[in-house]
Amino acid sequence: MSADKKTKTGHKKTKAGERLTKIMTDYYVDLHKGANKGKFVVWGAIIIPAELLKGFDSVVFAVPESHAATRAAKALGPMQCEKAEQMSYSMDLCSYARIDIGTAFDGGKGSPTFGLPKPDLLISNNNNCSLLVKWFDVYHREWGTPHFILDVPFCYESQKKKDLNYIIDQYHDLIRILEEMTGEKLDMEKVQEALNYTNEALKHWKRFISFAANRPSGITAFDSFVQMAPILTMRGTPELAEHFKFLADETEERVEAGIFPIPNERYRLLWDNIAPWHQLRKMSSRLAKLGANIVSASYTYCFGSLEGNFDPYHYEGSDPLWALARMQNTTICPTGLGLRCKAMSEAIERIGIDGVVFASNRSCKVYSLMQMDQQKYISEKCGIPTVMIDVDHADVRKYSEENAFLRIEALLESIGARRAGA
Amino acid sequence: MNFTEYAQIAQDGYFTPVEGQIQILKSRLQEHDFTPFEADGCVRNVGVILSGILPPPSSISEAIENAGLRVVGNDIASLFRSYSYTPEATGDPGEYYVDFYQNHYPCTTILHSSDRRIDALQDLIGERKAQGFMFIGEKFCEYEYFEIPYLEKLLKDKGVNVLSLEFSIDDDQNIGTFKTRIEAFSELMEE
Ligand code: SF4
Numbered sequence: 001m002s003a004d005k006k007t008k009t010g011h012k013k014t015k016a017g018e019r020l021t022k023i024m025t026d027y028y029v030d031l032h033k034g035a036n037k038g039k040f041v042v043w044g045a046i047i048i049p050a051e052l053l054k055g056f057d058s059v060v061f062a063v064p065e066s067h068a069a070t071r072a073a074k075a076l077g078p079m080q081c082e083k084a085e086q087m088s089y090s091m092d093l094c095s096y097a098r099i100d101i102g103t104a105f106d107g108g109k110g111s112p113t114f115g116l117p118k119p120d121l122l123i124s125n126n127n128n129c130s131l132l133v134k135w136f137d138v139y140h141r142e143w144g145t146p147h148f149i150l151d152v153p154f155c156y157e158s159q160k161k162k163d164l165n166y167i168i169d170q171y172h173d174l175i176r177i178l179e180e181m182t183g184e185k186l187d188m189e190k191v192q193e194a195l196n197y198t199n200e201a202l203k204h205w206k207r208f209i210s211f212a213a214n215r216p217s218g219i220t221a222f223d224s225f226v227q228m229a230p231i232l233t234m235r236g237t238p239e240l241a242e243h244f245k246f247l248a249d250e251t252e253e254r255v256e257a258g259i260f261p262i263p264n265e266r267y268r269l270l271w272d273n274i275a276p277w278h279q280l281r282k283m284s285s286r287l288a289k290l291g292a293n294i295v296s297a298s299y300t301y302c303f304g305s306l307e308g309n310f311d312p313y314h315y316e317g318s319d320p321l322w323a324l325a326r327m328q329n330t331t332i333c334p335t336g337l338g339l340r341c342k343a344m345s346e347a348i349e350r351i352g353i354d355g356v357v358f359a360s361n362r363s364c365k366v367y368s369l370m371q372m373d374q375q376k377y378i379s380e381k382c383g384i385p386t387v388m389i390d391v392d393h394a395d396v397r398k399y400s401e402e403n404a405f406l407r408i409e410a411l412l413e414s415i416g417a418r419r420a421g422a
Numbered sequence: 423m424n425f426t427e428y429a430q431i432a433q434d435g436y437f438t439p440v441e442g443q444i445q446i447l448k449s450r451l452q453e454h455d456f457t458p459f460e461a462d463g464c465v466r467n468v469g470v471i472l473s474g475i476l477p478p479p480s481s482i483s484e485a486i487e488n489a490g491l492r493v494v495g496n497d498i499a500s501l502f503r504s505y506s507y508t509p510e511a512t513g514d515p516g517e518y519y520v521d522f523y524q525n526h527y528p529c530t531t532i533l534h535s536s537d538r539r540i541d542a543l544q545d546l547i548g549e550r551k552a553q554g555f556m557f558i559g560e561k562f563c564e565y566e567y568f569e570i571p572y573l574e575k576l577l578k579d580k581g582v583n584v585l586s587l588e589f590s591i592d593d594d595q596n597i598g599t600f601k602t603r604i605e606a607f608s609e610l611m612e613e
Contacts, residue, residue, distance in 0.1 A: 088571035088586075092562055126533060133533050134568035141572050149533055365564070 035117030051236035054194035068096035072277035072394035095394035127152035127334035156336040194236030202304030204244035216265035224300035225275035266291035273359035308339030425493035429477035469494035474558030559588035
């Protein structure tokens with residue numbers, strides 16, 4: 001029976017795929033159970049120091065962005081967006097925010113996870129996306145939930161000592177607030193332990209995405225999109241470390257056994273932007289028919305790396321707050337153009353990319369704003385064809401499959417023409 | 423001086439060096455007659471406050487004033503929110519800007535000031551005895567988009583008449599629909 005299960009990417013579900021469904025289901029069940037038992041519920045942005053929260057036994061952690069992505073992948077995006085639009089939230093706002101606001105104010109209806117338990121504290125940061133601060137402010141105002149905003153300097157270069165100390169000072173404030181609100185003292189050893197799990201998990205994550213360099217690729221970027229959910233929600237847990245080890249091991253075995261997602265792979269592409277959640281299956285199968293595989297994505301190779309580096313960041317010291325302050329500079333959005341270009345050039349070279357699909361995302365301006373400059377840089381510096389398509393990561397009403405594929409097919413033609421001329 | 427003129431002077435300053443701005447303001451102060459403004463044919467005197475990032479296109483300001491509305495205050499990011507508080511010059515630029523941002527009039531774009539915004543707007547409405555509040559939405563300004571639905575609901579609950587419009591920069595065409603909505607909004611309010 002399980003052998004017939006299909007993943008969102010259109011090919012047979014791997015054991016890691018089945019495992020993912022289980023750990024994510026368990027995560028949401030535990031979250032709701034914890035909240036029902038009176039645990040303290042924190043809603044956080046994706047790169048707030050989740051490991052710090054593990055120093056409190058009484059805290060459970062929910063991530064509205066990840067929850068919104070889950071609903072978008074289940075084709076529920078427009079339905080939930082419309083609920084927010086009916087409350088006068090503009091259709092031009094990020095679709096994650098609209099999905100989340102629509103779901104939250106409708107009591108979790110229409111969500112496969114029954115929504116998220118109501119928060120006791122909201123924690124956001126302004127370097128990844130200041131829009132998210134405003135999004136959380138909506139709940140702060142409507143429900144009166146306290147909102148802690150981490151003010152993190154935007155990253156154009158390696159983090160400065162004074163910026164790092166500034167972030168650590170704010171962590172101390174956050175710890176004080178959490179201790180006051182939960183009545184529990186932070187256990188720093190547990191934070192260190194959580195960090196160790198995250199580091200272990202990210203090591204295996206990097207191993208998993210490195211199979212994109214195989215020819216044909218051992219993975220598709222769509223696999224990495226689906227598998228990244230627990231990085232956002234379960235950092236600092238042994239379950240995450242175990243799961244990513246399982247995922248990397250299974251991928252390695254498949255590659256060794258000659259099992260590839262697109263065996264007739266002729267075009268190896270890189271995706272720049274958030275996953276088009278509503279298109280995972282459609283896009284991957286249509287690409288597969290063309291012999292094309294999006295093997296990697298800036299959205300998923302950035303996890304575990306810092307400041308424009310492609311390689312993972314290893315923290316050797318013994319101060320968890322220091323390590324967490326450094327990790328505020330992970331992911332793409334908090335980094336400037338130069339660093340984004342550096343990481344992408346390295347990915348192109350190391351993975352062996354034939355062309356880049358820049359997906360200009362109507363929702364995520366912070367990801368998309370620099371793409372035209374980045375496209376120019378990559379075309380010139382790496383000398384490979386690139387294309388810009390229009391998407392919205394979670395609102396299918398703002399996406400035209402035909403327009404996107406018209407451009408993607410033109411990209412494949414230029415890759416072909418380049419090869420023929422070589 | 424009417425709001426259209428006032429906003430135009432302020433906007434002229436956006437791209438003028440500070441010395442030039444001082445010159446413009448001085449000459450306007452000298453030549454100006456400070457009798458209270460009466461819009462052409464305006465027989466009503468209904469006060470409204472405009473809110474947004476930039477002032478509305480001039481054709482819209484004119485439409486507002488010609489509909490018998492008097493702009494008695496503004497909560498516009500590039501106008502009142504910017505000049506509402508000026509720190510003392512201490513000779514230390516660092517100190518100046520700390521003071522400037524800490525005490526800045528609440529603005530959607532200054533994240534830590536959000537909580538003060540509701541009280542500040544209510545005070546402004548009360549002080550100026552405004553009967554209406556008009557959101558001049560800036561297309562794609564997500565900071566504003568997140569606050570408008572909540573503020574709109576809150577002000578309506580407090581009995582303030584609210585109208586939300588949305589423009590892109592330099593959107594000075596197709597104002598017919600906006601005019602009709604502004605006139606209808608004006609008619610809603612008693613003098
Ligand atoms: S705009 Fe982008 S970074 Fe911000 S919440 Fe939406 S998807 Fe996330």
